[in-house]
Amino acid sequence: MSTLALETQGLGIRFGAFQAVAEVNLQLQVGARQALIGPNGAGKTTLINLLTGVYKPTAGSIRMNGQDITVHAADRRARNGLARTFQINQLFPSLTPLLSVVLAIHEREGQGATWWRPYQRSTACFDEAHALLKRLRLDALAQVPVAELAYGKQRLLEIALALAARPRILLLDEPAAGVPEDESGELFDVIGELPSDISVLFIEHDMKLVFRFAQRISVLVAGRILTEGAPRDIAHDPRVREVYLGSTHVGIHPETAHG
Numbered sequence: 001m002s003t004l005a006l007e008t009q010g011l012g013i014r015f016g017a018f019q020a021v022a023e024v025n026l027q028l029q030v031g032a033r034q035a036l037i038g039p040n041g042a043g044k045t046t047l048i049n050l051l052t053g054v055y056k057p058t059a060g061s062i063r064m065n066g067q068d069i070t071v072h073a074a075d076r077r078a079r080n081g082l083a084r085t086f087q088i089n090q091l092f093p094s095l096t097p098l099l100s101v102v103l104a105i106h107e108r109e110g111q112g113a114t115w116w117r118p119y120q121r122s123t124a125c126f127d128e129a130h131a132l133l134k135r136l137r138l139d140a141l142a143q144v145p146v147a148e149l150a151y152g153k154q155r156l157l158e159i160a161l162a163l164a165a166r167p168r169i170l171l172l173d174e175p176a177a178g179v180p181e182d183e184s185g186e187l188f189d190v191i192g193e194l195p196s197d198i199s200v201l202f203i204e205h206d207m208k209l210v211f212r213f214a215q216r217i218s219v220l221v222a223g224r225i226l227t228e229g230a231p232r233d234i235a236h237d238p239r240v241r242e243v244y245l246g247s248t249h250v251g252i253h254p255e256t257a258h259g
């Protein structure tokens with residue numbers, strides 16, 4: 001039996017009387033490209049916050065690579081290979097992509113507090129930063145201040161920063177949010193090209209992107225998993241169509257869905 005990258009059992013959280021997430025049994029296979037979809041307010045970001053340790057669950061458990069991490073703090077989960085990006089840009093606008101990634105690598109290496117010291121012993125770090133930027137198709141922009149980058153490139157840089165931690169699991173909270181349509185395809189192309197041993201769970205509202213890139217889809221509605229499966233099954237599920245009925249920005253496209 002293969003170990004799952006992430007697995008939750010009966011996971012839930014209430015904020016006062018409000019049950020934001022309830023009885024979630026989520027499984028992320030090693031190497032997965034899995035989408036978490038659901039209407040606004042369904043609890044998707046809250047679920048990511050539970051997985052990363054930002055929130056403590058009020059019910060259930062979380063396992064990462066077979067180990068129970070339910071009570072582990074966020075930084076411990078990060079050190080053990082869990083990385084995330086946020087819906088909102090977290091970048092320093094005046095830094096270059098190269099320096100941003102170098103700082104993230106130093107952070108991983110535990111040198112975050114002394115990043116300003118001379119870099120003469122950091123050739124490997126710069127080499128790694130360049131390689132990472134190349135993988136994210138940002139190498140030509142390595143020295144351009146972040147503020148001058150197109151928004152899609154900024155979102156790619158955020159993924160680069162998450163990857164600098166060398167995660168085994170990557171959680172992407174709406175990586176294409178705010179990105180013009182002509183750039184979001186490339187962004188997901190790059191996500192699709194990430195090494196196959198990195199397990200990816202992504203939240204995405206654009207169904208065209210979801211059905212193009214997800215191998216598996218979990219549908220969250222009112223804090224609960226409504227259904228989960230291969231894109232083709234999700235696309236034809238009348239309950240999913242019903243959830244999205246009347247929503248103008250969402251279109252289910254079975255013809256583009258993975259089998």
Ligand SMILES: Nc1ncnc2c1ncn2[C@@H]1O[C@H](COP(=O)(O)OP(=O)(O)OP(=O)(O)O)[C@@H](O)[C@H]1O
Nearest residue numbers: 015018020038039040041042043044045046047087
């Ligand atoms: N810290 C909190 N305290 C109280 N309520 C919260 C808190 N965090 C989230 N919620 C509530 O939980 C519900 C789910 O929110 P969440 O942001 O997880 O939804 P979502 O599916 O990510 O939505 P969207 O697609 O719009 O980003 C919302 O009703 C939200 O107001």
